[in-house]
Amino acid sequence: MMDLGAKPKDQELAADAVRQFLCENPDFISADPALMTELGLKPQAANVVEFGPAALARVHEAHKRESKARKYLEATARANFAAQAQTHGAVVDLLDSRNHADLARRVDDLAQLRFGLAAGVVALEGPDRTPAGWRVLAEGQIDQVIGHQQVALMGFQPTALPLFGPRAGDIKSIAMVRMAVWEPARTGLLAFGSADPQGFTEDMGAELVAFLARVVERTAERWPVL
Template sequence: MDGAAEAIAEEATLEAEVRAYLLQNPALIREDEALLSELGLRPAPENVVEFGPAALARVHEAHRREASARQQLEATARENYAAQGQTHGAVIDLLESRNHADLARRVDDLAQWRFGLSAGVVALEGPENTPAGWRVLVEGQVDMILGGHQALHRMGFAPTALGLFGERADHVKSMAMVRLAIWEPARQGLIAFGSPDPEGFTPDMGAELVAFLARVVERTAERWPVL
């Protein structure tokens, strides 16, 4: 038997001997208050050892962490469900648009009244034939705002996008923006939502719901020609 195996065998033997000794001499633990305190135990009447304050505190802390994690999951699920419900309602509003100007107005309205944001904007690179109520962008400005010609969306604060929000720009502290491609041949544009909260939209957030609204705006806008 090598040295490591001998050490393991000796440790197992020692543990067995200690256990046997304690079984034969239980008073050694029951009457040692310092040891009981260190173990988080306490003697109860009838010589029964109960969990003491330290042990109960550990159990309580574990339960508190579990309850907190469960509450966070439930809160996140409720928020996601509410956001999806608001998005579905917004889609119905957008589909009821009568023209391009009405579509832009509805985007702004749903941003403020459904989602509690500062503004919602639809913009299109032009300047020719830009629908009424839409922001006019110069060619290449969508790439500049989103951070590159491959970028499909941008979340967070982008100083280059403040101009999209006009007189409400001072109230916008974070943005959610998604690229649009409308008509054939495709013209570049974007839909942008501005939040008064610096943490309203952050770079680590998913853009799925905003992208979904962008696709609805694209399909709705294509109902009518650009005059």
């Protein structure tokens, strides 16, 4: 009989070898009552093995884990689909903007009404004129807010709170993406603030926010800064 117990660690039996052995010796388990008991199996009629309570419990736990994982994937897929649908609707809203001030207002409206956030802000750097409704930032300030040469930031950033004006106290997490508007390009920023600390976290992707930033860029370039 093959010894499945004590063997040197460097000679442990591989899983495929175990499988091959059991296929070649189909009565190996059923002929060993002690092993049957240890595995939680119970012999029945010839060539039939019934799963005992221990084995059924293991199968049940495995099924629960699989079911939980499947539900999580399904919930994530539904959430992603809903977010994409809301983003597509937001794009239509942004494209309907009549001027820069209306564009900034629509960013804030879609943040609150479509995404359930606390605020949405469009900001622009530089000493030149800034469109009405946009936040004014000093040159180099975006590097201080989002990080030097960083394109996007998800999570909480205290230096970004002033962007949200009187609503800064409500902001617990932030999503920010750099923008480059007009030619020659001026550095801008699209920022969304959430009252939920878990609304935006560092492990989240910024793809949808970045997509909205590109839409804001292209829409803003319709009009000169007056």
